[in-house]
Amino acid sequence: ACNNSEKTDTGGTDAEAQSGEGTINIGYTGPLSGSAAFYGERTLNGVQMAAEEINNAGGVEVNGKKYKFNVVSLDDKYLPNEAGANAKRLMQENKTPIIFTPHSGGVAAMQVFNQQEKFIIGAYTSEPKVTEGGNKLTVRIPPRYDGYLEPFTNYTMEKFGKKIAFLPTASQYGKDWAEKLQPHWEKAGGEVVYNSSIDFAKDTDFFTIITNALKEKPDVLFIGGPSEPTAKVAKQARELGFKGGFIVMDQAKFDEMKKVTGSYDVLNGSIGVMPLVDSDSPGIPEFVKNYRAKYNEDPGSEAGLNYIAMYVFAEAIKAAGSVDDPEKIMEHMQDGLDNLPEDKHVYVIPKIDQNGGFEGELIVAAIEDGKVVPIKAD
Amino acid sequence: MLFAIVFPFVTQNDYFIHVMTLSFIWMIGVYGLNLLAGYTGYLSLAHAGFFAVGAYSLGLLTVKAQMNFWTAFVLALMITSILGFLVGLIALRTKEHFFAIYTLCVGYILYLVIDKWDSLTEGVRGLIGIPAPANIGPISFETPLSQYYLVLVILLVVILIVYRIVHSLTGRTYIAIRNSEDLAQTIGISTMKNKLEAFVLSTFFAGLSGALYASFIRFIGPDIGNIVITFDLLTYLLIGGIGTLSGPIVGTVLVVWISQQLQFLQDYRMLIFGPILTLLVIFYPRGIAGSIAGWNARRAEKKLAQAQLDERFSQRAITAENQVKEG
Amino acid sequence: MLKLQDVSVKYRSFTAVHNVDLEVHPGQIVVLLGANGAGKSTIFKTISGLNKASTGIIEFEGESLNKRSPDKIVQSGIVQCAEGRKLFPSMSVEENLKMGAYVHRKHKKGIKQSMKHVFELFPILEEKQDDMAGSLSGGQQQMLAIGRALMAKPKLMLLDEPSIGLAPLIVEQMFEVIKTINTEGTTILLAEQNANAALKIADKGYVFENGAVVLEGTSDELFANDEIKKAYIGA
Amino acid sequence: MFLETKNLTKKFGGLTAVNSVDFTVEKGKINAIIGPNGAGKSTFFNLISGFHPPSSGSIILKGQDITNMPSNKIAELGIARTFQTTNLFEQSTVLDNVFVGHRLRTKSNLLDAVLRSKRLKREEEQCREKALEVIRFTGLEKVAGKLVGSLTQEEKKRTAFALALATEPEIVFLDEPAAGVNPDETEGLAQLMKKMVDSGITVCLIEHKMQMIMKLADKIMVLNYGEKIAEGTPEEIRNDSNVIKAYLGGSASA
Amino acid sequence: MEILVQQLFNGLTIGSVYALVALGLTLVYGILHIPNFAHGALYMMGGYITLMMMVQYGLHYWLAILVSVIVVGLIGVLMERLVFYPLRHAPPIHDKIAAIGILLFLEAFAQYIWGADYQTMPTPYGQVIQLFGLTFTMQRLLIIIAAITVMVLLYLFLKKTYTGASIIAMSQDRDGANLVGINTNRVAMLTFLISGGLAAIASSLAAPINLVFPGMGQLVILKAFVIIILGGMGSIPGAIIGGYILGFSESLGATYISNDYKDIIAFILLVVILSVKPTGLFAKGGH
Numbered sequence A: 001a002c003n004n005s006e007k008t009d010t011g012g013t014d015a016e017a018q019s020g021e022g023t024i025n026i027g028y029t030g031p032l033s034g035s036a037a038f039y040g041e042r043t044l045n046g047v048q049m050a051a052e053e054i055n056n057a058g059g060v061e062v063n064g065k066k067y068k069f070n071v072v073s074l075d076d077k078y079l080p081n082e083a084g085a086n087a088k089r090l091m092q093e094n095k096t097p098i099i100f101t102p103h104s105g106g107v108a109a110m111q112v113f114n115q116q117e118k119f120i121i122g123a124y125t126s127e128p129k130v131t132e133g134g135n136k137l138t139v140r141i142p143p144r145y146d147g148y149l150e151p152f153t154n155y156t157m158e159k160f161g162k163k164i165a166f167l168p169t170a171s172q173y174g175k176d177w178a179e180k181l182q183p184h185w186e187k188a189g190g191e192v193v194y195n196s197s198i199d200f201a202k203d204t205d206f207f208t209i210i211t212n213a214l215k216e217k218p219d220v221l222f223i224g225g226p227s228e229p230t231a232k233v234a235k236q237a238r239e240l241g242f243k244g245g246f247i248v249m250d251q252a253k254f255d256e257m258k259k260v261t262g263s264y265d266v267l268n269g270s271i272g273v274m275p276l277v278d279s280d281s282p283g284i285p286e287f288v289k290n291y292r293a294k295y296n297e298d299p300g301s302e303a304g305l306n307y308i309a310m311y312v313f314a315e316a317i318k319a320a321g322s323v324d325d326p327e328k329i330m331e332h333m334q335d336g337l338d339n340l341p342e343d344k345h346v347y348v349i350p351k352i353d354q355n356g357g358f359e360g361e362l363i364v365a366a367i368e369d370g371k372v373v374p375i376k377a378d
Numbered sequence B: 001m002l003f004a005i006v007f008p009f010v011t012q013n014d015y016f017i018h019v020m021t022l023s024f025i026w027m028i029g030v031y032g033l034n035l036l037a038g039y040t041g042y043l044s045l046a047h048a049g050f051f052a053v054g055a056y057s058l059g060l061l062t063v064k065a066q067m068n069f070w071t072a073f074v075l076a077l078m079i080t081s082i083l084g085f086l087v088g089l090i091a092l093r094t095k096e097h098f099f100a101i102y103t104l105c106v107g108y109i110l111y112l113v114i115d116k117w118d119s120l121t122e123g124v125r126g127l128i129g130i131p132a133p134a135n136i137g138p139i140s141f142e143t144p145l146s147q148y149y150l151v152l153v154i155l156l157v158v159i160l161i162v163y164r165i166v167h168s169l170t171g172r173t174y175i176a177i178r179n180s181e182d183l184a185q186t187i188g189i190s191t192m193k194n195k196l197e198a199f200v201l202s203t204f205f206a207g208l209s210g211a212l213y214a215s216f217i218r219f220i221g222p223d224i225g226n227i228v229i230t231f232d233l234l235t236y237l238l239i240g241g242i243g244t245l246s247g248p249i250v251g252t253v254l255v256v257w258i259s260q261q262l263q264f265l266q267d268y269r270m271l272i273f274g275p276i277l278t279l280l281v282i283f284y285p286r287g288i289a290g291s292i293a294g295w296n297a298r299r300a301e302k303k304l305a306q307a308q309l310d311e312r313f314s315q316r317a318i319t320a321e322n323q324v325k326e327g
Numbered sequence C: 001m002l003k004l005q006d007v008s009v010k011y012r013s014f015t016a017v018h019n020v021d022l023e024v025h026p027g028q029i030v031v032l033l034g035a036n037g038a039g040k041s042t043i044f045k046t047i048s049g050l051n052k053a054s055t056g057i058i059e060f061e062g063e064s065l066n067k068r069s070p071d072k073i074v075q076s077g078i079v080q081c082a083e084g085r086k087l088f089p090s091m092s093v094e095e096n097l098k099m100g101a102y103v104h105r106k107h108k109k110g111i112k113q114s115m116k117h118v119f120e121l122f123p124i125l126e127e128k129q130d131d132m133a134g135s136l137s138g139g140q141q142q143m144l145a146i147g148r149a150l151m152a153k154p155k156l157m158l159l160d161e162p163s164i165g166l167a168p169l170i171v172e173q174m175f176e177v178i179k180t181i182n183t184e185g186t187t188i189l190l191a192e193q194n195a196n197a198a199l200k201i202a203d204k205g206y207v208f209e210n211g212a213v214v215l216e217g218t219s220d221e222l223f224a225n226d227e228i229k230k231a232y233i234g235a
Numbered sequence D: 001m002f003l004e005t006k007n008l009t010k011k012f013g014g015l016t017a018v019n020s021v022d023f024t025v026e027k028g029k030i031n032a033i034i035g036p037n038g039a040g041k042s043t044f045f046n047l048i049s050g051f052h053p054p055s056s057g058s059i060i061l062k063g064q065d066i067t068n069m070p071s072n073k074i075a076e077l078g079i080a081r082t083f084q085t086t087n088l089f090e091q092s093t094v095l096d097n098v099f100v101g102h103r104l105r106t107k108s109n110l111l112d113a114v115l116r117s118k119r120l121k122r123e124e125e126q127c128r129e130k131a132l133e134v135i136r137f138t139g140l141e142k143v144a145g146k147l148v149g150s151l152t153q154e155e156k157k158r159t160a161f162a163l164a165l166a167t168e169p170e171i172v173f174l175d176e177p178a179a180g181v182n183p184d185e186t187e188g189l190a191q192l193m194k195k196m197v198d199s200g201i202t203v204c205l206i207e208h209k210m211q212m213i214m215k216l217a218d219k220i221m222v223l224n225y226g227e228k229i230a231e232g233t234p235e236e237i238r239n240d241s242n243v244i245k246a247y248l249g250g251s252a253s254a
Numbered sequence E: 001m002e003i004l005v006q007q008l009f010n011g012l013t014i015g016s017v018y019a020l021v022a023l024g025l026t027l028v029y030g031i032l033h034i035p036n037f038a039h040g041a042l043y044m045m046g047g048y049i050t051l052m053m054m055v056q057y058g059l060h061y062w063l064a065i066l067v068s069v070i071v072v073g074l075i076g077v078l079m080e081r082l083v084f085y086p087l088r089h090a091p092p093i094h095d096k097i098a099a100i101g102i103l104l105f106l107e108a109f110a111q112y113i114w115g116a117d118y119q120t121m122p123t124p125y126g127q128v129i130q131l132f133g134l135t136f137t138m139q140r141l142l143i144i145i146a147a148i149t150v151m152v153l154l155y156l157f158l159k160k161t162y163t164g165a166s167i168i169a170m171s172q173d174r175d176g177a178n179l180v181g182i183n184t185n186r187v188a189m190l191t192f193l194i195s196g197g198l199a200a201i202a203s204s205l206a207a208p209i210n211l212v213f214p215g216m217g218q219l220v221i222l223k224a225f226v227i228i229i230l231g232g233m234g235s236i237p238g239a240i241i242g243g244y245i246l247g248f249s250e251s252l253g254a255t256y257i258s259n260d261y262k263d264i265i266a267f268i269l270l271v272v273i274l275s276v277k278p279t280g281l282f283a284k285g286g287h
């Protein structure tokens, strides 16, 4: 009954499909409506752009046969049960060897049956449990963020002082970050004077909580979450007279924050991840140019990382010599990373750990005198 | 019903089975809502909250307390019902919109507690690794098909229970309360006791539905307690026909199916789904099941009219069904 | 003044009023008699525009009312004091009266004048002018409803069972008030169960049964009719 | 004493709607309450039936103090009532209305319903019998299957009677049972009330229809501004100057 | 002490926004007995339209708000005509579901037109004022002043004008209003117009201190519902006072009790109040 389905055409036309070429369906389930839609769309953009580029370059050749990618995307409204249903549907109707999803609930719901039904989950979530739970067909796309702790702590503590107030987003990611940062900060001799979080989905105004945080006279604020509200938090902290530095969690991007604050001046003294567009990784210029042309905005890491992941999967498929055996593809993920052409290195990801987590290199940047300056990690 | 039993063999489609199983789970919750809103006239918007309490009770008892599945299952239902009892005791003092919004707030509190109390519930991270239903003797519930039948059997029991309640003196009592609570009270009906009964039963079904959900999806996050879920359930009920027995089934299947069908619209499906919902409510105010029952009743009425009434009156036995159908 | 020709009214498939012809001349008091459910209120609601006639013509001062909305009908001078009173329960007595003069809202002075007049007719209302209408007793509410209708200074006033639930003493007063209003120049169409009292003040009457007019005549003619006596006046 | 009130008082804010009323209802008789609009008659009923809690005073039924009981308990003790604005289950049929009227005499609960127990079946039968009985009693056979919303005023009043009777009361309190009903039908309702008394039920009613009251009542109490100003036989009341001044006026017509 | 005063000011700011939103909601509830779940969507539309007027058409802030008030008011009217009017005889649950349908539609619509991401509304009142160690920003002062002005004007309108009184009259008896010559259809439309306008003002005032995004209505709508039952549904002073109670309880609760649980505080407050007084604080007697 569901034949009139939902193919997002990504290059491969029917005509090509008939002329002895194969199609590999790639699944995607994520929030495409509701309050998290912007996030879902950006992750999907990365996957789609990569698939399209590969198709335009002739597709992938596996065992002498040409294949093109077709991304099939479904909306799950950020709900695990919908993600589960979508995955079932994708398997049933499209036989997708890989399904991307950008939330841990969706990953968890799919992990119930992905090994039985044989598909790889492209998990865009920083939750370590998704790969540490023993599921053999899950790839965790975002790199671990532990590496940020050191440079962030060193930089701000040196420049501003030892007292920090925590005000990250109330999401799981924000809380994980805070949990990791706290011992680190304290070990370095600092003190956490205020520890709370802001729920951007429920708070209308951040003045109240910032007032409370500033009451403790912190030297540094740890903030983060989606870029725009994070920028608001920074701006309002400045309005309330805060003069110290910011540690900006990696979910927020300086370049996107700037759109809200107007200039980098407000953010002086912040340390965070290098905005993708300002990074000097080899794949950046090309990627940024194409992305802007296609989506009319600057790409962020959601797009960038999923873009790479799609490429890596393509390379892994080639290396595995199989388009429909996820286990085999999984075995060749490291080959996929190794074979990734230099000019696609939007991020540098040299390794995948034995559980399926990408281990990428981190690039850190600070804002000084209204400019983004790279900071050497390690 | 027969269709539901043979359905898996007809389709052989995992995805359909998955969606149907989920629909059945929702239906159980919708029946709970129907019993309360449809028959006693009290619209509870805390339903998702109780759904989540059922799900989390099961999840926590199995994952954190490592309890045997079925023990946890029974306990989860008891916890939900007891909570429902306590909430009902206070909430039922309010009426109409106040009750609706009071329960909306209760639901929201339940959601916030689940969301914020992360030392217990894992907060936004959610609970991972909830086990599937444990074997009952030789029957195992690991495969989607066996889960489908498990849920179906439970659903049928729920329907039977609701059917019997509605067609009994208790059901009439509920309907009397719906029609005029003051009057019910003056003819000697303890409205509080009856409302509370219906409310607890309704939360029991919500908890049952939640516990089944948790063991089927095997992951739960605070979002399942969100008011959006209540509205989903309410939508199923209203589209199907509130205060009718088949309404929950019709509505759930229809809306879930429409919503799945509209997937091809991608980001814009709510652009279509919203108006469809509104139009259905405007043009089928009694729901699909209610409208069909209405047509049938009117046809029957035309045919038989008063002649039959007189006859019915002179008979000693008057079938119970005809009286409960209205509304 | 008011003329109904061949008017029928339906509630969905049920025809509550069949082919009614009715006429009210300026200055008259006309009474509609009839058992419960005979269709009196339905006729009233239809004249006021709350229901729509399915067939027939309703004319007021030579103009058709069929397509007019209820508020326009009030503006043209027909005000109804409805069954069930339809007061604004959480507004004070005074505010209720003020709202009665909604169509004359531009004339502040006139409103004061009318209100004084109403208070003269119903002193109890003046006493309770700051109380919520909803807290009045049934009879007091009925007075308020009539008072509110008077505030609009109608040319034609429709009174739907004004004596319902009133004490005998008040009923007497009520009919006197109606008579007074009438002599002051308001034409009145009245629906009543209390045929005795109603016919005493009326010029003309119509008897309704099952939604149709079965009898019409001057009040004397109707008084003389034995069947009417038996059915509506009592032994 | 069958039912009596002592010093019964009800205040709404500053207003004393019922003021220290002592009243006894005589068993097996027709007791009437009359008085001007706003005298507190309906409020008096509301107090007895447990609809409002009294501000002070007490209500005693056969020696038992029922003053602050919830209305459903009072109904169980055998007190039934009708409302001034006829209050019925509008969307149900007459039969269904009356059917639940007997619910208070049954015991079956949720479990019985789920299990379809013998008790439930027996009690359903019992309710049906009762419903048919009171429908016959009130003469509603012809409209038993109609929705209450579509009935005439008089039929609604009868249905309200039937509903009250289905609770198997010892006393019924009727608030203006003949309001909005024409003389012919009023007579019918009066007959019905007599029939109720004949079958052993005590009747207490509020009415403004003096013709009917004077013929029907065994005993009348008159309220004015919440206070009892007179009590006695119709004859006594008719000639009481206070009552004439406050209520009856010149010609006690209607 | 300073903190307390600063937090009171913060509470006042946010309470003003809440009160404005709740007012629109309570007005529609009072008159048509519709708990309009789509009110949050009107709030969101208000934010977007003001933003679009400023950014795309370069209108001044106030002018943009004016346009937004009119447009959102008209959307409200349209909603009444197309959805709630046909449902006027339906049971109340129907209104709720229909409103949810509208809500889903408008959110999807906003996402379709303006995209799903966060946007920033510029304001000409970005100045920061430091006074006695307290921080005010012009925009926040503006929120408070504008909100109070609007509320006073609305109050005067309802109490002192016949048109206002006709809104109140209709809220109590629709037929009765008809019978005294009020055009009830027009009053219903007027009410939705005002309600939409209030939502637009609220969001246009609040947007510069937060962000504009499709889900922004959800931030306030649930709270607005809490407020209107707190204040007694349909009660105008109730909505205003309820708005400020909630604003203060949030800012003070976050300071002196717990930031994480501050939302719960408001809801528990409500549950407690309703448990004691089942019809809200300002419910009117008699019916």
Ligand SMILES: Nc1ncnc2c1ncn2[C@@H]1O[C@H](COP(=O)(O)OP(=O)(O)OP(=O)(O)O)[C@@H](O)[C@H]1O
Pocket (backbone or CB within 6 Å): C011, C014, C016, C034, C035, C036, C037, C038, C039, C040, C041, C042, C043, C083, D149, D150, D151, D152, D153, D180
């Ligand atoms: N809203 C309605 N829907 C359906 N039928 C109705 C409606 N209102 C009245 N009726 C029916 O229309 C008929 C005429 O009713 P109407 O109220 O006009 O009578 P009436 O003469 O005013 O009686 P009463 O003396 O009881 O006021 C009755 O049979 C009644 O049941």
Ligand SMILES: Nc1ncnc2c1ncn2[C@@H]1O[C@H](COP(=O)(O)OP(=O)(O)OP(=O)(O)O)[C@@H](O)[C@H]1O
Pocket (backbone or CB within 6 Å): C135, C136, C137, C138, C139, C140, C165, D012, D015, D017, D035, D036, D037, D038, D039, D040, D041, D042, D043, D044, D084, E286
């Ligand atoms: N719920 C209430 N709140 C406030 N005042 C009330 C309430 N109910 C009744 N009253 C007042 O109490 C007084 C007595 O009212 P009640 O209804 O008992 O009069 P009644 O004798 O039944 O009059 P009627 O014959 O007109 O029905 C009236 O002045 C009325 O305004």
Ligand SMILES: [Mg+2]
Pocket (backbone or CB within 6 Å): C040, C041, C042, C083, C160, C161
């Ligand atoms: Mg009538």
Ligand SMILES: [Mg+2]
Pocket (backbone or CB within 6 Å): C138, D041, D042, D043, D084
């Ligand atoms: Mg009374």
